[in-house]
Amino acid sequence: MKVLITGGGGFLGSRLAAALLARGTLGARAITRLTLLDGAFGSRPEHPHVSVVEGDITDAGVLEKAVAKDTAAVFHLAAVVSGAAEADFDLGMRVNLDGTRLLLDKLRRCERPARVIFTSSVAAFGGELPEVLDDSTTPRPQTSYGTQKVIGEYLVSDFSRKGFIDGRSLRLPTIVVRAGKPNAAASSFASGIIREPLNGERSECPVAARTGVWLLSPRRAVDAFIHAYELPPQAWGANRVVNLPGLTATVAEMLDALKRVAGAQVAERVLWKPDARIEAIVKTWPARFRTARALQMGFEADADFESVVRDYIADERIRL
Numbered sequence: 240m241k242v243l244i245t246g247g248g249g250f251l252g253s254r255l256a257a258a259l260l261a262r263g264t265l266g267a268r269a270i271t272r273l274t275l276l277d278g279a280f281g282s283r284p285e286h287p288h289v290s291v292v293e294g295d296i297t298d299a300g301v302l303e304k305a306v307a308k309d310t311a312a313v314f315h316l317a318a319v320v321s322g323a324a325e326a327d328f329d330l331g332m333r334v335n336l337d338g339t340r341l342l343l344d345k346l347r348r349c350e351r352p353a354r355v356i357f358t359s360s361v362a363a364f365g366g367e368l369p370e371v372l373d374d375s376t377t378p379r380p381q382t383s384y385g386t387q388k389v390i391g392e393y394l395v396s397d398f399s400r401k402g403f404i405d406g407r408s409l410r411l412p413t414i415v416v417r418a419g420k421p422n423a424a425a426s427s428f429a430s431g432i433i434r435e436p437l438n439g440e441r442s443e444c445p446v447a448a449r450t451g452v453w454l455l456s457p458r459r460a461v462d463a464f465i466h467a468y469e470l471p472p473q474a475w476g477a478n479r480v481v482n483l484p485g486l487t488a489t490v491a492e493m494l495d496a497l498k499r500v501a502g503a504q505v506a507e508r509v510l511w512k513p514d515a516r517i518e519a520i521v522k523t524w525p526a527r528f529r530t531a532r533a534l535q536m537g538f539e540a541d542a543d544f545e546s547v548v549r550d551y552i553a554d555e556r557i558r559l
Contacts, residue, residue, distance in 0.1 A: 240269065
């Protein structure tokens with residue numbers, strides 16, 4: 240089978256690609272071709288089953304190269320992150336909205352309906368919210384990024400209703416801990432206050448210690464992508480969107496976990512530097528969920544934040 244990952248050169252995309260190559264199968268089918276599409280690649284994986292397409296997802300020529308007539312599975316991870324989409328409205332609309340629509344339109348012309356996993360976000364929610372959200376909470380995004388993601392969900396659902404694709408949208412919690420450099424996402428601090436101190440560097444936290452974040456580790460996120468694909472269509476029914484399970488941790492609790500795992504001297508490398516722009520975005524995001532549907536469908540959260548930190552240390556081979 241042929242598989243496409245958009246955003247395949249990014250943090251989660253590259254990890255998903257590695258997981259699929261290690262498995263060699265998706266569902267009960269062998270992966271014969273894995274295509275990675277991204278605007279740029281830091282490194283290109285060397286594997287006989289991998290092809291790389293570098294370019295803009297809104298470019299028809301790029302999509303022509305990336306989407307084969309017999310593409311069977313698509314993981315649509317490509318996006319302009321939250322802070323960047325808020326700062327550059329036109330860029331966010333072009334990549335996050337137009338890119339998704341153009342990809343889906345290309346997929347509807349495949350020989351058979353491809354199964355599509357769309358990565359949405361808890362940024363779909365905002366405004367006046369209950370203390371704990373559940374599967375009945377109506378999305379009311381308060382950022383351009385969240386709005387673009389909700390529109391993407393509706394497009395995936397409608398294309399599925401029409402039989403063009405078999406789509407499934409996952410509302411991701413904030414992914415922590417992300418390896419590599421800080422990015423323009425408003426949530427970047429949640430990884431930075433763990434990653435940089437473990438690397439022996441200072442990290443500036445732009446939000447208050449009491450700020451709560453709904454979290455999921457990279458390991459669990461990749462597991463969720465694959466699980467979402469492998470669920471049968473009847474498990475989704477007409478509702479093609481699910482809030483993924485996660486865990487709630489305040490910044491203070493995250494630093495306490497870092498202290499327990501790596502020591503006080505590491506946790507003390509975090510400096511407090513309030514940023515009104517970041518705080519304004521983050522405070523619109525919900526921090527507590529009841530995700531009964533996702534749990535019933537077999538999705539899993541991390542056990543606790545301390546295990547998230549330990550997994551990051553193991554994955555990145557950090558010596559304490």
